[in-house]
Amino acid sequence: MDLIWQKAKRGIGFEIKSSGKWKNEFGRGLKILLTTGKIKQAYGVYLGTDSLKDGTISILPVMTFLKKLHAGEIFGDNTT
DSSP states (O other), X not given: OOEEEEETTEEEEEEXXXXXXXXXXXXXXXXXXXXXXXXXXXXXXXXXXXXXXXXTEEEEEHHXXXXXXXXXXXXXXXXX
C-alpha cells in the first residue's frame, strides 16, 4: 500500500509500481483494506499499457491514471 486518500468515510487506496507488468500479488494490501472496509475503492498504477481489473481493483497504466486524475474521475463522483 503506497497511499491512502481519506475524506470523511470515503477512502481510496493506491498501489504504485515501477513495473511494466502487473502481478496480482501487488494488490494484496489493497484487497485486505477493501475487505475490512478501510477503503471503498482501490487503484493499481503501473508502467504497463493495458487497463486491467483484479477483482474490484482498477489497474491503470500511469498515463491513463494521470488523465483520469486530471479529468476528476479518480476523486470525483465519476470514479471507475
